[in-house]
Amino acid sequence: MNKRLILCSDHIKKDFNLDDAIAYSNSRELPLEVHKKHFSDLFRLDDVYPIISIHPLWRDFSLCTNNQKYLKKSIEYLKTLIKFIQEKNIPHIVIHPEGYPADLNKNLRMKNVINAFVELSEYLESGINDECKILLENIPPAVIYPPSELPEYYIGEKLEDLIPILEINNNIEFLFDLGHFLCSYNCYGEGQFDVLKKLWSKLTYVHVHDNNGEINNHEPLTRPSSIKILRLIENNCHPKYSFEIRPSVKGLNNSIDAVKRIMNG
Incomplete structure (x- = not known):
């Protein structure tokens, strides 16, 4: 099984249930990332x-x-999920909150965010399986959402916001979401690339989708700029790639082929 290529349970086919996703993953000999949609199963x-x-x-x-x-x-909910992955020997939990403070050094909610991740990290470390990791996902800036869709506490995000969280413990690693990064890059500019290069040692996992700046369009990889970013990451990090695309087997195959070309140089 190629453990560097991962399928997402609700991004294979729109009508797939978890049994379908598991069967398809096994047929492709690829691991599976399970999203909330399939948690009850x-x-x-x-x-x-x-x-x-x-x-x-x-x-x-x-x-x-x-x-x-x-x-x-919220913390207790995430602890319940951490306990579950430790008991089931599932290596990772993705934490993609509704928003991190845009500037952790100035925002009044910094203390809440840091303390929450410290508590989750300590809980993970004290559990029965210390091989499990928290994957901290970068999020897109709030400005791409219509105001009516913004949660109360959603605040725009930059990659540098993640650094103090990633520094808490080695059991917190960086999940780089390509589409979210493209949105942040459109808002914040070239400086985001400089920050990305500081995170190589923490970057172990990638969500692959190219949304062309539109958060609700998870498209198969086609853009040269996206390929360029992923090639830079592959050359420095050799991460796992998890495919979050518009649910279609054809689109999935196109994206897998694109990433395989990057992995093969």
Whole structure:
């Protein structure tokens, strides 16, 4: 099984349930990342092979809210998921919150965010399986959303926001989302590339999709700029690639072929 190429459970075919996704992953000999859409089926499984990561929905919790009751509830929810992956020997949990403060050195919610990740990291470290990792995903800037769709605490994100979180512990690693990065690059410019290069040692996992700046269009890889970014990452990090694209087998195959060409130089 090629453990560097990963399928996402709700990005293979639109009508797939988890059993379909597992069967398809096994037929391709590729691991599977399970998204929130399939959690109810996931928790009923005795055998979780070939699942390599789980991805809760960012709208289901908040790590930067000033509502202490909801913050505590959010942390406990994520602890429950961490306990699950440790018991099932699933290597990764993706944490993609509803938003990190745009400037952790100035924003009043910095303390909540840092303290939440410290608590989650310590919980993970004290559990039964210290091989499991938190994957911290970069998020797109809020300005690409219509105001009506913004959660209360969503704040625009830059890659540098992630550095103090990634420095908490070695059990927190960087999940680079290509489409989200393209959106941030459109907002914040060339400086985002300089920050990306500082994160090579933490970058272990990539969400592959090229959304052309539109967050709700997860398209197969076609753009030269996207290939250039992924080639730069491959040359420096050799990460796992998880395919988040518009649900279609044809689009998935196109993206896998594109990444294989990058991996093969």
